[in-house]
Ligand code: KMH
C-alpha cells in the first residue's frame with residue numbers, strides 16, 4: 001500500500017487521538033498493554049504530554065486485564081488523568097464485546113466527559129484468529145474470549161444508537177463517530193437529518209477490522225468522498241487503521257488533510273515485530289511524521305475549539 005503523492009494541506013493542525021488500552025487486545029499479547037488503573041493513568045498522561053490531544057479510554061479488571069464497565073475502576077484513573085494533563089477525555093461507549101448496552105454507558109454517564117465514542121452500526125468483529133496463536137496465555141479468559149468472536153455481532157442498531165444519544169447528549173458530551181464501513185456514514189447522515197446530532201461531526205474512519213471495510217488507500221478516498229457528499233464542510237475526520245495498518249493508513253490520512261488515532265487499543269507494535277513499549281512511543285512516532293510534512297499537532301484547547309466541546 002503506497003501512499004499517493006497528494007500535497008499535504010499546510011494550514012490546519014492535526015489532531016492526535018490516542019486509544020490507550022481498548023478491549024480487544026489481551027495481556028498475553030504484550031507486557032506493555034496497560035491494564036491496571038495506575039498503568040492506564042500513567043500511559044495516558046505520557047501520551048498527552050507528547051502530543052495526544054484526545055485520550056480514548058476503556059477499563060480493565062486490574063488482576064486479569066479483562067474488559068470491565070465497573071465505574072469504581074474508571075474512577076481510579078479518570079480523575080488522575082484529568083488532574084495531571086489537559087487532554088480531552090473520550091470514554092468508550094463500545095465497551096467490550098458482549099457487554100450490555102446499559103453497562104457500556106455506565107462510565108460515560110458517571111464521568112460526563114467532553115467526548116465519547118459512538119459506533120455507527122452493527123458489525124461482525126472477528127479477532128478469533130488471535131486465539132490460534134501459539135501463546136502462553138496468562139489468563140484463561142483470553143483465548144476463550146478471542147475464540148468466540150467469530151460468532152459475535154458488535155450490536156449497534158439504530159435503536160441502540162438513538163438510546164445512547166438520548167442518554168449521553170443531555171450531558172453536554174459530544175461524540176467521536178466510529179464508522180467501520182461506508183454504510184455507517186449513511187447511518188450518521190440519518191441521525192443528522194433527524195436533527196438528533198449537530199455539527200461539527202468528528203468522524204473516525206476505521207479500516208482493517210475483520211467485519212469492516214479493508215485497509216487500503218482507495219477505500220480511504222472513497223470514505224472521504226462519501227463523507228464530503230453527505231456532510232459537506234460540517235465534519236472533521238480522523239483515521240484508525242487496525243494492527244499493522246495503523247501507521248500506513250495514518251500517514252495517508254495526514255497527507256489527505258485528516259486527523260489520526262494511534263494507541264495500543266488499535267495496534268501493539270511500533271515497527272514490524274517490535275512491540276511498542278507504551279502509548280507515548282506511538283504518539284511520538286506519528287507526531288514526527290506530521291511535523292516532517294510541515295504540519296503542526298493540535299493542542300487540547302485548539303481541538304476543543306475545532307470540535308465544539310464543552311471544556312474540561
Ligand atoms: N476498537 C476500535 C476499533 C469504541 O471504543 O467504542 C473502535 C473503538 C470503539 O474504539
Ligand code: ZN
Pocket residue numbers: 019022023056057058092094117265
Ligand atoms: Zn475503544
